[in-house]
Amino acid sequence: MKKKEAIEKMIHNSLKMNKPVIGVAVGSGLFAKQAVKGGADLLLALSAGRFRSAGIPSIGCMMPFSNSNELVFDFSSREILPKLKDRAVICGINATDPNYTHQELIQKVRDLGFSGVNNFPTVGLIDGQFREWLEEKGLGYDQEIEFMTKAVAADLFTIAFVFNEEQARAMTRAGVDVVCAHFGWTRGGEKSGKVFSTINECLEMTEAIFAAVDEINPRTYKMIYGGPINSPEDAYYFYKNSQTIGYIGGSSFERIPTELAISETTDKFKNYYKLKQENKHLKKELLKKRGFDEIVGQSVIMQDMYELINKVADKDVNVLIQGESGTGKELVAKALHFNSKRCLGPLIKVNCAALPPNLLESELFGHEKGAFTGADKRRLGKFELANNGTLFLDEIGEMDVDLQAKVLRIIQQQEFERVGGEKTIFVDVRIVCATNVDIKQAVADNHFREDLYYRLNVVEINTPPLRRHTEDIPLLCNRFLDEFKIKYQLEEKRLAPDAMAYLMECPWPGNVRELKHVLERAVILSEGKYIRRDDMVVEELHKPKSGSKPQSLEVHGPEMLLTSKEHLESNYIREILKACQWNRTEAAQRIGISRRTLYNKIMKYHLSTESEGAD
Template sequence: MTEEKFLPTVLVIDDNQSVIESFKVALDNYNVLATNSGEIALDKIKKEDINVVLLDILMPGMDGMDVLRKIKELDKNIDVIMVTAIKTVKTAIEAMKLGAYDYITKPFDVDELLESIRKAIERQGLLREVEYLKSELSPPFMFDDIVGSDENMKKVYDMITDVAKGDTTVLINGESGTGKELVARSIHFHSPRKDRPFVTVDCASIPENLLESELFGHERGAFTDATTQKLGRFELANTGTLFLDEISNMDMAMQGKILRAIQEREIQRLGSQKTIKIDIRIISATNIDLKKAVKENAFREDLYYRLNVIPLSLPPLRERKSDIPMLANYFLQMYSKMFNKDIQDISKQAMNYLIDYNWPGNVRELQNITERLVTLGKEKIISHKRLPLDILISEEKGIKPKKLFKGAVHQFETQYILGVLEKTNWNQTNAAKLLNIHRNTLIWKINLLGLRKFQPKHQNKT
C-alpha cells in the first residue's frame, strides 16, 4: 500500500503573506496549509490531520499565545513551533510552558526550520510507539524464528520470503495454535517496514462495544468513559504493519468500517470529524474458512477479497509430525533455562507418545505441555509416566481406549499417589491421611506401582 506517498501536514499561521510564501517554498517536501487568522486555523485543526503548526506570535485579533492554548486544548499531540521577529527569553519561556515544541525567529534559517520540523515529526512517531507498547502486555518470551524443518513448513518459509519483499495484503489461514501471529511478525520483520511499528489486534478478545474505539481511537468526551484522547491501533501502526488476528470475529458493521479504512487509507477517531491519513500494511488471520463464511452471509464478500490478496495457509501440527521432536526439545531447553531447571531430555518412549498424539491445540498445546513438564519435573530425563493421560491413551496407534482402561487407571493412580507423596515429602503417614486410606494400603500401593523417591545425584555448585 505504498503507491501514494503520504506527506506530513504543516499548518502555517501568519498574517504576512510573503512569510507564508517563504514557508511554502522551504517546505516543498510537506503538505502545507496556510492561513492568516487564528480562528480559521483552529477550524482547520478540527477538520484536518495536522502534524506541525508554525505559529506567528504577533497577529491581529487572536494572538499567537491564545491560539497556542486553544490548539493544545483541541489536540495535545500537535507540535507547535512559535515564530516571531523578536525573540525574548520571557516570551520563549511562556510559550514552552503552554506546550510549544520550539521557537524560531524571523528571518528564519531554512536548515534550522527543517531540522525542527523533522525532529517534531520523529518525536510523534516515537510517542505513538511508546503509547502502543505501554498498552501491550508482552509475553515473557518472544521467538525470533519459526521452528520446524518439515516439507510443509519449508513451503511456508518460501512464501514468507516472497511475500515480505512487497507490501501486499496477506490473509493467514490456520487452526488455533499453529503460529499465525509468529508468521505475521516474520513477514513484517523481513519487509521494508521492519523498522516501523508492528501492531496487533486480537479481534476475538476485545468486546464488541470497545472494538471501534480500540481500532480507530477516540477524542476526549466521545462517550461516557472517554476522559482522555486515545490513539487507535490503525493510527499507532502508521507507516508499519497492522495485524488483525481472528478477523472473522468482527460483526458486519465493523467489517464495513475496516473495509472503508483499507480502501480510503484514512480513519476518523470516535467523536471527531477530522480524517487522518494512514500508510499501513494489513496482515490478517483467521481459523475458519472465510470463503464459506461469505457464502453463509457471516462475512462481507468485498472485505474478503480486499484481505485475501495473498492467502497463506499454515499446516496443523498433526500434518508436520516430523517437527514434533525439534519443537519439544526447543521448548524443553527454553523453559529449563527460564525456570533454572537441569532437565536435559525427553525419553524415547515419551517422545513416541508425543509424536503419536493428534495435537488438536497444535504447537501452542505442545508448548504448554512442555512448560508444565519442566515446571513440575525433578528428573533430568522426562519419562512417559509424566505425560498427561489424554496423550498416553491417544487412538493414533489404532488401540481402542476400552483396552487401555486398566493402563489408564494404573497411570492415574501412579501420578496421583506420587503427587501426594511428593507434597508430603514422602511422609507415608501424612500421605495416607490425605489419601484417606490406611498407611499399610499406601505401602502396598507404593510397592505395587513401583514408586520410588527421586534422589538427585550430588552436583557441584558452579
C-alpha cells in the first residue's frame, strides 16, 4: 500500500470511529516520539517546531537564521524518519526557496521517506508592505499553490494551509488532500505571539473557508490550525460547530505543556520539603476536624464529653468507652484517634462480638500458614495492622475470658505471637475499647478479668443516651436530613413543628441510631417539602407515653408555666433561630410557617438573642 493510501485509510477509520484526526507539528525526535505515543495521527516536521525546541518563539522561523528546507531535512532525517518509519510524517516545505526547484524539493522529500508535504513556512503569515513586495517579485502565495499542485501530481499526501476563501478555492482546485484553515500563531504560554482573533471570529472564518472548498470539491478533507485554540475544549467547539475532521497544532501540544511542566516540576523540587511539612500539619488539622465533625450535639452533657475527649486524645493512654447501643461510641473512638499523636497512623476496628473465640484470636493476632485447617497462607492480625496507630475493640465485654488473658499480655508487654507461630512480634498500639454492658458487674460475675479491666479503663468516657440530651434532636435531625438529601438525591425536606415535637417526646431506647432510622424512612416515604407527624413510624414500645415528659427536660423561671408541648416548641424554634443566626425569614422557611407566625411565637415565648444564656 502506498503511503498516501495508508494515510487516507487511517483518516477514514478515525472518522468511522467518531474520533478527530490529530496532527502535531514537531521539531525534534523527542517530541515526535511522545506525540505518537499520545495518539497523533499525523506528524508535521516544521521549521517552527525546531525553533520552539530551542526555546525560540515559532515566529523565529520567519527570520533569515538558516535555510528552512535544509533545517527540516536535517533534523527529520536524523531524529524522526529513521525511528518512526511506519508513521505519516509530513514535510513542511518553503516553496519559494531559491536553492531548489519545485521538482528538486519533491524528489528530496521522496528520497528521505516523507509521506507528504505542507506549505510551511507560508507567506500567508506575512502582511503589509513586505507581503506586497513578495507577491510582486513572484515569491508570494501563488508559488505555494504551484508547488502543492506538483506535489499532488507526484502522489504525495498534501496538507495546505490557507488563510481566506480565495486561497481555499485555489488549493482545492490544485487537488490537495487536506485544506487546513490557519488562524495564525497559537495563543498561550510565555512565548506566544499576539492573537487578535477570538474563537467565534475563527469559527466564522472556518465556515467561509470550508464553504469555498465545498464549491470546488466537497470530498476534500478540512482541518484547522493555531490561533486561539490551545485546549481540547477549544478544539471540540470547532468539531461540534464546523465540518473540520480534526486539529493540527504545534505550540498547544509541546511548547505550552512543556513550559508549564518545566515550571511546575522545578517549583516542586524547590518547595517539596516545605510543602510536605505544611501538608503534614494540615492533614493533622483536617483529621482532627474530621474526628469531631461526625459527632453532633451542643447540650451541656455533650460539651462535657467533648472536653474529656480533648483532654485524653493526645495522651497515649488506653480508653474505655461505655454507653448504650446507638449512642456513638465508634464516633468517640474516631475522635480520640484523629486528635491523637497517632492520627497519621492506622485506625483498626474489631467487633469482638461478631466472631467465635477461636476465630477472634486469629483475627487479633494473625496466624501462620498451616496453623489450622484452612490456614493456607500467613495472615497478619489486627494488632500488627494497627502498629503505630489505634486498635478499636468494639463490644469488648463479649470477649471470651481465656482470650482476655492474651490481650492482657499484649497490653502489658506490647508483644505477642501469631497463632501457630513462635516468633515474638513487637508492636506499638494504643487500645480504645467500647462496650454497652456493665463491665463492673461483669467483673463481679467473673465474666471479665479484673486486671484487664483496670488496664483498659485508664480513662472512661460515657456516651449519654439520647433521652438525656433531647435538646440536641433538632441538630441531629438537620444533619441527617442534609445527609439523606445527598444520599438519595432528593429535594430539601424539613420537619414540620408537630413532627419535631413528637420526635422530642419519644424515649429513644435505640438512641441516635434509632432516630436516624426513623428519619430516613420518613424522608423516603413522605410527600412534599415537609415531613409531618403522620410520616413517622416509631416502634410501639418506643413511642412516648401519654402525658409523659422527656426525662431531660428541666424548666426554669417563667417556663414553669409552659406545657410540655409548648416547652418543646419554644426550644425547637430557638434552636432553628440560632442555626439561622436569627434570620427570621430563613428560620420561618426551615420550620414551615409564615414569617408573621414565627414573629408571634417569638413574642409568645419571649425569645431573643439575650435569652440564649438563660437556658
